[in-house]
Amino acid sequence: MFVFFLPLLFPPALSTISKPFRQFVHDRFGLGVADLLAREDLGEVGSYGGGEHLAGEKTDNLPVIFVHRLLTGASSTRPIAAFFMSAGGYTDEELYATTYGPRGTLLWTAAMECQFAQALRYFIIAVSQFTDSQVNVIAYSLGVPIVRKAMLGGGCVDGGDLGHGSLTRYVNTFLAVAGPNRGVLSCSLPLSQLRTACNPINGLRCNSRFLNDINSRKHYEAQIVYVIQSTGDLTVGNLVCGVQTTAVPGADYTLTFEGLTHLQVITLTVQQQFKLISQHIAN
Template sequence: MYGKAIQDRLERVDMGLGMLGTWGDGGITPLCEKTFTCEDVKQIRQFIIAVTEYTGSQVDIVAYSGGVAISRKAIMGGSCVDTGEELGDRLTGFINTFVAVAGVSYGMETCLTQKSGNLINGVNCNSQYMRDINFPDNRYEGTFSYFIYSDTDEIIGQQCCGHLCPELKNAIGFSRQTNMPHANVILMTEDIQLKMVQHLWKALNQMEI
């Protein structure tokens, strides 16, 4: 799965707009009212499986904002924290590269006093959902994983339970943007996203932190 910009640049025509995925209601629900439901997770999980079956090969995923948290659980599988429903085994083998862009990886600093900040399936770094997707010690999002973040992200924030909020656990590389608002991170880092998908981005131990 690719964001539209990367899809255009790679000239992916095998599935047309079907290569684009979304979750939930596409932004109708206000940010601080949205939670990570099992239904949303299943929607993305089914999409990943469908694309993999259609192409007959591994897929690449560029996930953005809350889509990072949803995609990670969709890949991870196991039980949903809100319903207890069993999703199934991990889909790690289905994914080659996973790129988290301005992602809700360890949580968010905003919305904590509203519905989205609940301690079951919310963005609070102490919620069952966030702890669940960050519990594994090994990389499960794909063979390769990267993250891109802004040090001035006004939505995600920076500090989540001792971690950088958008930091993707076990990622092999990252890109830090400065003075870039949340909404611009996905739009203004297309070249970096492409390099990561094509494995042209330096690994973490080769980069300045």
């Protein structure tokens, strides 16, 4: 059964991350990180989560962090968060998202930048510490390889360092939905490497230094790793350089749909996403 929810189903009172959560981040990591995660420069669509939760207290459900598609934003995941609220009894104290990177620019001008991974790494640690628990993470499309780098840590191929050690202990379950972990098929076309998104350093050309880095180890993302993919995803492709690009090395379970497009596998599998995260079942 496929379920699609429109943004109108999300509660109308939109806001960025809550004041208690923002204050916690400010106290723990400083003003710069608080601004980075709140993304108030984007208005109410820049981030969400936290509610009136008291720092250090556990929530009824493990918090869920949604990692949006590159160049969209935190608000694009609100319809999925709405389903978690209506179907699973989650509250705004348990559902989180931040906007990493710019919004609305051309996809071909974007790469897997270290600063994007750094923001997500801060966010995962902050939510975990704010709720004194592990978190669950669902990532979509190009958000998948970026957050995998955030989880892996270490040096960035484009310069910078995320700090030592993976975030495995912070994350209970990681769900990767339609993520180009081995590259994007169109980046294999002649002269595609001239595009920023397909550059051989931190681009989505197969065997780029970035992709080789995040695939150099297995099962570092979380205690449990799931994948949702589709044979009809022509946006990222299926086989890229002979490997299923949406697969995550060492995943515990992969749910494959037939014929869904890239956008459909993200928006029409909300029920399956919920069950995998909250119940660890696929159907």
